[in-house]
Amino acid sequence: xxxxxxxxxxxxxxxxxxxxxxxxxxxxxxxxxxxxxxxxxxxxxxxxxxxxxxxxxxxxxxxxxxxxxxxxxxxxxxxxxxxxxxxxxxxxxxxxxxxxxxxxxxxxxxxxxxxxxxxxxxxxxxxxxxxxxxxxxxxxxxxxxxxxxxxxxxxxxxxxxxxxxxxxxxxxxxxxxxxxxxxxxxxxxxxxxxxxxxxxxxxxxxxxxxxxxxxxxxxxxxxxxxxxxxxxxxxxxxxxxxxxxxxxxxxxxxxxxxxxxxxxxxxxxxxxxxxxxxxxxxxxxxxxxxxxxxxxxxxxxxxxxxxxxxxxxxxxxxxxxxxxxxxxxxxxxxxxxxxxxxxxxxxxxxxxxxxxxxxxxxxxxxxxxxxxxxxxxxxxxxxxxxxxxxxxxxxxxxxxxxxxxxxxxxxxxxxxxxxxxxxxxxxxxxxxxxxxxxxxxxxxxxxxxxxxxxxxxxxxxxxxxxxxxxxxxxxxxxxxxxxxxxxxxxxxxxxxxxxxxxxxxxxxxxxxxxxxxxxxxxxxxxxxxxxx
Amino acid sequence: xxxxxxxxxxxxxxxxxxxxxxxxxxxxxxxxxxxxxxxxxxxxxxxxxxxxxxxxxxxxxxxxxxxxxxxxxxxxxxxxxxxxxxxxxxxxxxxxxxxxxxxxxxxxxxxxxxxxxxxxxxxxxxxxxxxxxxxxxxxxxxxxxxxxxxxxxxxxxxxxxxxxxxxxxxxxxxxxxxxxxxxxxxxxxxxxxxxxxxxxxxxxxxxxxxxxxxxxxxxxxxxxxxxxxxxxxxxxxxxxxxxxxxxxxxxxxxxxxxxxxxxxxxxxxxxxxxxxxxxxxxxxxxxxxxxxxxxxxxxxxxxxxxxxxxxxxxxxxxxxxxxxxxx
Numbered sequence: 069x070x071x072x073x074x075x076x077x078x079x080x081x082x083x084x085x086x087x088x089x090x091x092x093x094x095x096x097x098x099x100x101x102x103x104x105x106x107x108x109x110x111x112x113x114x115x116x117x118x119x120x121x122x123x124x125x126x127x128x129x130x131x132x133x134x135x136x137x138x139x140x141x142x143x144x145x146x147x148x149x150x151x152x153x154x155x156x157x158x159x160x161x162x163x164x165x166x167x168x169x170x171x172x173x174x175x176x177x178x179x180x181x182x183x184x185x186x187x188x189x190x191x192x193x194x195x196x197x198x199x200x201x202x203x204x205x206x207x208x209x210x211x212x213x214x215x216x217x218x219x220x221x222x223x224x225x226x227x228x229x230x231x232x233x234x235x236x237x238x239x240x241x242x243x244x245x246x247x248x249x250x251x252x253x254x255x256x257x258x259x260x261x262x263x264x265x266x267x268x269x270x271x272x273x274x275x276x277x278x279x280x281x282x283x284x285x286x287x288x289x290x291x292x293x294x295x296x297x298x299x300x301x302x303x304x305x306x307x308x309x310x311x312x313x314x315x316x317x318x319x320x321x322x323x324x325x326x327x328x329x330x331x332x333x334x335x336x337x338x339x340x341x342x343x344x345x346x347x348x349x350x351x352x353x354x355x356x357x358x359x360x361x362x363x364x365x366x367x368x369x370x371x372x373x374x375x376x377x378x379x380x381x382x383x384x385x386x387x388x389x390x391x392x393x394x395x396x397x398x399x400x401x402x403x404x405x406x407x408x409x410x411x412x413x414x415x416x417x418x419x420x421x422x423x424x425x426x427x428x429x430x431x432x433x434x435x436x437x438x439x440x441x442x443x444x445x446x447x448x449x450x451x452x453x454x455x456x457x458x459x460x461x462x463x464x465x466x467x468x469x470x471x472x473x474x475x476x477x478x479x480x481x482x483x484x485x486x487x488x489x490x491x492x493x494x495x496x497x498x499x500x501x502x503x504x505x506x507x508x509x510x511x512x513x514x515x516x517x518x519x520x521x522x523x524x525x526x527x528x529x530x531x532x533x534x535x536x537x538x539x540x541x542x543x544x545x546x547x548x549x550x551x552x553x554x555x556x557x558x559x560x561x562x563x564x565x566x567x568x569x570x571x572x573x574x575x576x577x578x579x580x581x582x583x584x585x586x587x588x589x590x591x592x593x594x595x596x597x598x599x600x
Numbered sequence: 601x602x603x604x605x606x607x608x609x610x611x612x613x614x615x616x617x618x619x620x621x622x623x624x625x626x627x628x629x630x631x632x633x634x635x636x637x638x639x640x641x642x643x644x645x646x647x648x649x650x651x652x653x654x655x656x657x658x659x660x661x662x663x664x665x666x667x668x669x670x671x672x673x674x675x676x677x678x679x680x681x682x683x684x685x686x687x688x689x690x691x692x693x694x695x696x697x698x699x700x701x702x703x704x705x706x707x708x709x710x711x712x713x714x715x716x717x718x719x720x721x722x723x724x725x726x727x728x729x730x731x732x733x734x735x736x737x738x739x740x741x742x743x744x745x746x747x748x749x750x751x752x753x754x755x756x757x758x759x760x761x762x763x764x765x766x767x768x769x770x771x772x773x774x775x776x777x778x779x780x781x782x783x784x785x786x787x788x789x790x791x792x793x794x795x796x797x798x799x800x801x802x803x804x805x806x807x808x809x810x811x812x813x814x815x816x817x818x819x820x821x822x823x824x825x826x827x828x829x830x831x832x833x834x835x836x837x838x839x840x841x842x843x844x845x846x847x848x849x850x851x852x853x854x855x856x857x858x859x860x861x862x863x864x865x866x867x868x869x870x871x872x873x874x875x876x877x878x879x880x881x882x883x884x885x886x887x888x889x890x891x892x893x894x895x896x897x898x899x900x901x902x903x904x905x906x907x908x909x910x911x912x913x914x915x916x917x918x919x920x921x922x923x924x925x926x927x
Binding site: 125265268423424439441450453459489490493507514533541545552599 | 604605606655709710714728729731732733735736738739742743746754761799802806809812813817820821845847851852854856858861863867868870874878
C-alpha cells in the first residue's frame, strides 16, 4: 500500500502536472488575465446559462418531406412517360394516402412503363426508396418505403443544418454552435450578447422560392371560395404585398424552383425606388427560366415564397440573361434578409422553434463572479478545517483538493467540455466526495492508532480499509452519472459530465496522491508517533 | 499543535434504540411530503410545464415593483402573469403560459416576449431583461419524462450494485433511504413553493450522491463488523458501526455545509434553489443513512453470518467444504 518506486512517482507527478497545466488558460480567462497567444489555449466553454447567449431548438416538420417526395416523383413519372419513344399515355393520377398511383391507358405499355419506372424507384443510394406494384393489370402504385423516407429525412436535416450554418455566418454571428439532435431537430447556440430576434428571423424563413404560371382560366369566384380548378392550386398573397388578403390560382406543375441561384442581393427598383431582391440563376436555372418566359410571353406568372405569393407580374418579353427582380412590399431589412436566405439556399423542410432560451450577458457574468467568490470562501474554510483537524495529513488532503479542482478544469478544457450551472453542482458534489475520501482515510488512521497499531501499519491499514468504502461510493456515483448522461437532457447531461470527470480525479488526488506523499514522508522521517 | 476532535473517542450513542419512533416519524414525513406534492403541487418551472419565463432586474432600485409589473403585463391581454421575486429584492421572474396556437406558430411566443419586454421597458426605465426562456409543451413533457426516467433508472441501478456488492437487504435499504431523501426534498419544494426546474433535478441527483455516500460508509462498516463479530446481536452491531463512523460523518458533513453556506448566502440567485436543496439534502441524507438504511437491515433480517459466505471466494469454498453451505 505504501510502496512507491521511483518510476511510479515520476509517472504520477507528470500526469498531475500535464493535466493541471491544461487548466491554466481557463483560470486565466476566468480571472481576466490575458493568456499569451503563442501558447496553446484549451479552455472550458461556459454554458449559455453562465456566459449569456441564445439557445434555439428547432424541429422539422417531417410530414412535408413525404409530400415533397411524392410531388417530385409525380413530375418524374410524368416526364418519363411523356418522353418515352413512343410516349406512354397515363391517366387517373392520384397522390392520396401518401402513395402515387396512376393507370397506363394501354395494357400493352405496362411492361415498358415498368422498365422506365425501375430506375426512378430504386434511387441512387443503397436503399430501395419506393416499392412498386401493379394492380388491376394497368394501375401502378408507388409506395415510399420507410428506409427511403428515413434516408430522405436524414439528408434533409443534414442540408438544413448546412443552410442554417451558411445563413448564420452570413450575418456575422460569433462562434455559433449548430448541431443536429435526434432525428428531426437542430440546436443553434450563439454565445454572448447577440440579437436573438435577427437570428430567429433568419432561421425561421424556409426561403423556398417558386415561379409558377397563373391559371388564367380559373373563375375568380372559385378562387375566393378556395376551389382550385383541376391541375391548379390556390395560394394566398403575402401579408406584406400590396395584394395582401387576396388569393390567386396557379398551375401546379411546370413551374420552376428557385434553387438554381448563384446570387441574390438587395437592391432598389429603378422605377419607384422600392427595395427589391435581385437574383441570378445558374446556367441550368437560366435556361429553364428563359424557356418558361419564352413560352409564356404576355402571361402572368406568380413569384411564390414559402407558399405565399409575393407578386404576379406579366411576362413582357423573354428573360434570357438569367437575372430577375423580385418585388413584394419589402423593407430594406426584409429584402436583405431574403437575399441572405436565398443565397444560402432554401431549407429543405420547415423548421419550428420549440424551445428558446436567452440569457443576458450581465446576469451570466454576475452569476459567475458571485459563484466563484462563494465557492472560494467555502473551499478556503474547508481547507482550514481540514488542516486543524488532521494536521500534516490534513495539509496533504488540502493540496490534493486544490490539485483536484485544477485537474477537473484541465480535463474539461482538453475535452472542450461546457460548464453550466448544474455542472457547478456536479463540481460541488465531487469536491465533497474528495473531502470525504480524505476524512474516511484519516479517521481510519486515527482509529487504528487508537487501537495501538504502530504508525506504519496504522497508516497502511487506514488506506486499505477506507479504500473499500471510497471505491463502492464512487462506483455507484459513476453508475448514476452514466445513466444520467445516457438518458438525461441538456443540463442533466452537463451535470453528469462533470461528475464522471470529478470522480476519477478525486480518487486519484485524494487517495493515490496523498498516499504517495504520506509514504514519502514516512520513508524520510520514520516517525515513532504521528499527530492525527 | 493540538488537533480538533469533533467527536470524542469513546462516543457510544444508542442510535438504534430510537429506531421505531424515528421510523414512524420518517414515514409520516414521507407521507406528508407526498401529500404536499399531490395536493399543494410543485411550483413547476417552464422547463416542465412549458410556457415563457422572463427574468428581470431593476437596476439601482431597492425592490422589484411586482404589483405594478402585474398591471402592466395584464394590460397586454395574455392572461395573468405569475410574478415572483427571486434572489435579490430587485430581481423578479415573470412566467406566462404560451399563447394559444403557438405550437404551430412559434412567432406568437416571440411576439408575446417582445411585447412584454417592450411594455416593461416603457413603464419601468430602469429594468434590465436578464433572460427569456420559451419552452413548448412538447419539449417540456419530454424534459419531464427524461428527467424522471434518468432519476428512477439511476436509483435502481445503484440499488442493484449495492445488492451485488453487499446483500439484497442492503440494496433494499439503500433504495428506501434514497426514496426517503427524494420524497422529503420534493416535499420541501412543495412546501416552500421554490421554483422546481431542471437545475433542481441536478440538485436531487447531488443529494442522491451524498446520501448514498453516507449509506455506503455505514454499510461498509456494518459489513466489516458482521465479519468480525459474528456473535454480536445485530442491533448492537449496527449501533457500533454507526458510532465508529460517527466522527467521519460529522466531519464530512460539516465540511460540506461550510462549503455550501457561502454559496447559499453570497452565490448567484440562479443557484439559490439548487444550493438550498443540496444543503437540506445533507441533513436528510445523513439522517436517512442512520435511521432508514441501518434499521431496515434488522427488519429485513440481516443475520450475523450474512457475509460469511458471500464476500470472498476462499471463505465460501472453505464453508462449502465444511458442509455449512449448499452449493
